[in-house]
Amino acid sequence: MKKIQILGTGCAKCGDLADNAQQAADQLGEEVTIEKVTDLKDIMQFGCMTTPGLAIDGNLVSQGRLLKPDQIAKLLRAAS
Amino acid sequence: MDWKREGKSLAIIVTVFAACYFLPVDWLQQTERIENALWEALHLARWYAREHVLLCLVPAFFIAGAVGVFVSQTAVMKYLGPKANKVLAYGVASVSGSILAVCSCTILPLFAGIYRMGAGLGPATAFLYSGPAINILAIVLTAAVLGPEMGIARAIGAVSFSIVIGLLMHLFFRREELEKVEAAAGMPEPEVTRPLWQNALFFASMVGILVFANWGRPAEPAGLWQAIYDAKWMITSLFSLALAAILVAWFKVGMGRMLMVAVPTAVLALLLPEYPQVSFVAAAIGLSLLLTTGNDEDGELEEWFDTTWDFAKKILPLLFYGVLIAGALLGRPDHQGLIPSGWVAGLVGGNSLGANLFASVVGAFMYFATLTEVPILQGLLGAGMGKGPALALLLAGPALSLPNMLVIRSVMGTKKTVVFVLLVVVMATLSGLIYGAFFG
Numbered sequence: 001m002k003k004i005q006i007l008g009t010g011c012a013k014c015g016d017l018a019d020n021a022q023q024a025a026d027q028l029g030e031e032v033t034i035e036k037v038t039d040l041k042d043i044m045q046f047g048c049m050t051t052p053g054l055a056i057d058g059n060l061v062s063q064g065r066l067l068k069p070d071q072i073a074k075l076l077r078a079a080s
Numbered sequence: 081m082d083w084k085r086e087g088k089s090l091a092i093i094v095t096v097f098a099a100c101y102f103l104p105v106d107w108l109q110q111t112e113r114i115e116n117a118l119w120e121a122l123h124l125a126r127w128y129a130r131e132h133v134l135l136c137l138v139p140a141f142f143i144a145g146a147v148g149v150f151v152s153q154t155a156v157m158k159y160l161g162p163k164a165n166k167v168l169a170y171g172v173a174s175v176s177g178s179i180l181a182v183c184s185c186t187i188l189p190l191f192a193g194i195y196r197m198g199a200g201l202g203p204a205t206a207f208l209y210s211g212p213a214i215n216i217l218a219i220v221l222t223a224a225v226l227g228p229e230m231g232i233a234r235a236i237g238a239v240s241f242s243i244v245i246g247l248l249m250h251l252f253f254r255r256e257e258l259e260k261v262e263a264a265a266g267m268p269e270p271e272v273t274r275p276l277w278q279n280a281l282f283f284a285s286m287v288g289i290l291v292f293a294n295w296g297r298p299a300e301p302a303g304l305w306q307a308i309y310d311a312k313w314m315i316t317s318l319f320s321l322a323l324a325a326i327l328v329a330w331f332k333v334g335m336g337r338m339l340m341v342a343v344p345t346a347v348l349a350l351l352l353p354e355y356p357q358v359s360f361v362a363a364a365i366g367l368s369l370l371l372t373t374g375n376d377e378d379g380e381l382e383e384w385f386d387t388t389w390d391f392a393k394k395i396l397p398l399l400f401y402g403v404l405i406a407g408a409l410l411g412r413p414d415h416q417g418l419i420p421s422g423w424v425a426g427l428v429g430g431n432s433l434g435a436n437l438f439a440s441v442v443g444a445f446m447y448f449a450t451l452t453e454v455p456i457l458q459g460l461l462g463a464g465m466g467k468g469p470a471l472a473l474l475l476a477g478p479a480l481s482l483p484n485m486l487v488i489r490s491v492m493g494t495k496k497t498v499v500f501v502l503l504v505v506v507m508a509t510l511s512g513l514i515y516g517a518f519f520g
Binding site: 008009012013039040041043044047048049050051064066068 | 157186188189190192193194196197198379386390394487490491
């Protein structure tokens with residue numbers, strides 16, 4: 001099971017990104033856990049500077065962009 | 081209790097409670113202020129709707145959206161990374177807010193990133209101070225509503241003083257060791273899709289539309305300014321044509337589809353030369369359709385529209401409430417709202433040290449939602465605030481607020497935060513004094 005982390009201090013985009021990530025996982029029929037990381041210090045640990053950021057299994061794969069479900073699905077597939 | 085998270089709620093509750101506790105109900109009942117305030121709020125809202133939304137905000141949203149999509153943040157962050165040239169880093173940090181910080185919620189993560197993973201404390205604080213003041217929407221609205229001198233003074237004040245503040249912060253804390261986060265791998269290499277000069281022309285055409293569509297009637301009907309004013313719609317059309325050509329040539333918008341937008345716009349412009357707004361709206365709608373219905377492979381046009389729409393959705397409600405509240409409290413220039421002009425003039429009128437300091441301190445602690453500082457300041461200026469204190473408030477206000485001080489504190493600790501806040505207040509006061517002395 002993959003762990004998806006949404007990095008962001010709590011603006012609307014981060015919520016949208018979490019929704020899109022869920023949709024992407026549903027598309028692929030994959031079980032994932034989605035976790036929001038809101039503390040700036042923790043966000044820094046990922047090397048993420050522009051929010052919202054997206055990490056899969058602890059690796060930062062995108063930042064500063066509100067990805068569409070399709071794009072996240074691609075990243076999810078690439079991560080396996 | 082997690083005070084970091086609950087601090088904001090607490091501040092709101094205490095403020096509302098205090099406001100109710102001291103509410104001068106009897107006095108309000110006797111005066112006509114309440115009724116006046118309602119009309120002032122409505123007048124101001126109408127004035128904004130007529131003067132600033134279509135010609136100023138709509139293009140500004142498109143530009144801000146384009147900045148978010150087409151300007152590579154990664155390319156800019158390269159200059160703020162751990163190995164960056166220090167001198168260059170200060171320069172880049174002080175101006176990059178104009179393209180990096182289109183939304184205030186992105187400032188703090190970037191600040192934390194520059195501080196902990198990148199160029200360090202000095203450039204990070206420089207960025208934190210200038211970012212909110214020089215983002216493209218803030219400058220445009222400040223210049224349109226409060227006058228071009230104020231817009232330019234805001235930008236120049238923010239940029240130059242941010243470097244001073246950054247350097248001072250670095251100097252004060254130069255002995256401190258910082259455990260840097262070893263995660264700097266974060267920023268991926270930017271994919272170059274389009275040469276820089278093409279992007280530059282693309283933005284220039286949009287900025288041209290924005291500037292000339294809003295060209296104000298000069299005080300004296302003579303000379304170059306008047307000539308430009310007379311020809312402003314002609315010039316705006318030329319920039320629009322340039323934008324259309326650029327979109328077709330470099331952004332893969334089909335020629336036929338562009339004509340379907342350009343021809344009706346031109347026909348409307350020729351049929352209704354008295355109402356240029358009509359063809360302006362037609363062009364904006366047409367552009368939106370082009371961006372959303374095209375089938376571009378990389379999706380960047382649709383992303384452009386999405387980002388633009390996102391800004392509009394986020395900022396318009398805030399601005400609407402900001403305008404209503406500013407109108408109710410302060411009224412239009414030369415009209416009275418709830419707060420008597422005498423109070424405002426007494427506290428922040430003129431250009432004394434006290435007035436500037438007061439404006440800076442209030443600005444530093446008060447929270448301004450994105451862009452709402454502009455209508456609020458407009459009301460304050462109309463009620464007798466001096467121009468110097470107004471600039472002081474503009475410089476200290478958006479950069480700092482009680483809630484974001486708490487976040488800053490969690491990133492760099494109490495001592496540095498206190499020093500930073502003091503520096504911001506001092507610098508804003510100084511800028512106000514200087515500006516007031518020249519333009520007040």
